[in-house]
Amino acid sequence: MHLKLTGLALAVAAVMAGGARAQVIDDPQANVVEALVVSAKLPGPAWWRVTDADTTIYVLGTPNALPKGLAWDKSVLEHRLDGAFAVITPSEWRAGLTDLPGLLKLRKRLKGDDGWVQRSPALAARLRRAWAAADPKDPDGWKDWKPLIVALQLDSKADHKAELQGMEPEKTIKALARKHKAKPRPAQVHKAMPMLKALVRDHTEEAGLVCLAETLDTVEAGPAAPRLAAEAWAQGRVKAALAGPRSDERCELLLPGVADAKRQSVDDEVGTLAELLKTPGHAIAVFPMRGLVAEGGVLDKLRARGITVRTPGDG
Numbered sequence: 127m128h129l130k131l132t133g134l135a136l137a138v139a140a141v142m143a144g145g146a147r148a149q150v151i152d153d154p155q156a157n158v159v160e161a162l163v164v165s166a167k168l169p170g171p172a173w174w175r176v177t178d179a180d181t182t183i184y185v186l187g188t189p190n191a192l193p194k195g196l197a198w199d200k201s202v203l204e205h206r207l208d209g210a211f212a213v214i215t216p217s218e219w220r221a222g223l224t225d226l227p228g229l230l231k232l233r234k235r236l237k238g239d240d241g242w243v244q245r246s247p248a249l250a251a252r253l254r255r256a257w258a259a260a261d262p263k264d265p266d267g268w269k270d271w272k273p274l275i276v277a278l279q280l281d282s283k284a285d286h287k288a289e290l291q292g293m294e295p296e297k298t299i300k301a302l303a304r305k306h307k308a309k310p311r312p313a314q315v316h317k318a319m320p321m322l323k324a325l326v327r328d329h330t331e332e333a334g335l336v337c338l339a340e341t342l343d344t345v346e347a348g349p350a351a352p353r354l355a356a357e358a359w360a361q362g363r364v365k366a367a368l369a370g371p372r373s374d375e376r377c378e379l380l381l382p383g384v385a386d387a388k389r390q391s392v393d394d395e396v397g398t399l400a401e402l403l404k405t406p407g408h409a410i411a412v413f414p415m416r417g418l419v420a421e422g423g424v425l426d427k428l429r430a431r432g433i434t435v436r437t438p439g440d441g
Contacts (some may be wrong), residue, residue, distance in 0.1 A: 166362025187415030
């Protein structure tokens with residue numbers, strides 16, 4: 127499937143831009159388990175450990191993105207990759223070549239006019255400024271798309287301009303795993319088309335406008351907050367790492383089926399880690415940090431099963 131939320135199981139997106147009314151967001155990762163939010167003793171990013179009598183699974187929590195060129199200590203990762211019998215990454219939703227005709231049809235349905243501009247002139251004015259700043263070569267490129275797609279494209283363009291890399295650190299971790307002869311694999315693989323069809327069919331313009339307003343809030347604030355969160359991640363400061371903006375996640379959560387997909391990912395990861403405990407030795411898992419430490423998240427559910435979970439403060 128990238129505003130810190132505490133104390134609310136459901137976050138309310140109260141948008142004061144014309145035409146976009148407040149909507150309730152089903153956010154399964156709004157709250158965190160404070161006992162799991164512990165800074166690391168070892169150098170580099172924070173690791174949790176899931177253990178039984180003869181197996182240790184080292185679990186690395188990852189951020190949404192890293193600034194290009196951000197240095198982070200990989201020594202602990204490389205040491206733990208040596209001899210690891212498995213390297214597990216998050217669940218994936220995939221579409222294949224046979225889905226291409228369906229994807230092209232869905233793309234056409236995401237095309238739209240700019241009729242919402244007259245209904246939400248203040249939001250449209252903000253968008254024009256933000257889009258021109260992010261992509262001055264194509265200042266009108268947003269006009270052919272529905273607000274939801276405009277928001278997602280704007281987020282991507284702004285990240286690119288700010289040199290925030292959404293594929294990191296996972297891309298680097300996978301490359302290091304292969305270097306250590308440990309082939310990374312996702313916890314589970316699901317078919318993407320059923321969810322994509324529901325997203326396109328059932329999402330509303332209202333949700334798209336809320337998403338656009340949230341995205342504009344983050345883009346207008348600039349890249350300082352996500353950079354600070356990424357730096358905190360690299361230093362193992364978990365609480366500060368979790369404080370990064372979540373506008374892209376909140377946009378996704380406005381869409382039908384996304385909250386359930388996040389819950390499915392957590393269940394996939396819990397099941398995979400529990401299965402790994404049946405094999406003696408050590409393994410590595412690399413999952414999004416908030417999903418690890420959330421109430422009802424991966425580590426919370428493992429502890430509920432009676433499985434031992436140690437925090438980054440344990441070394």
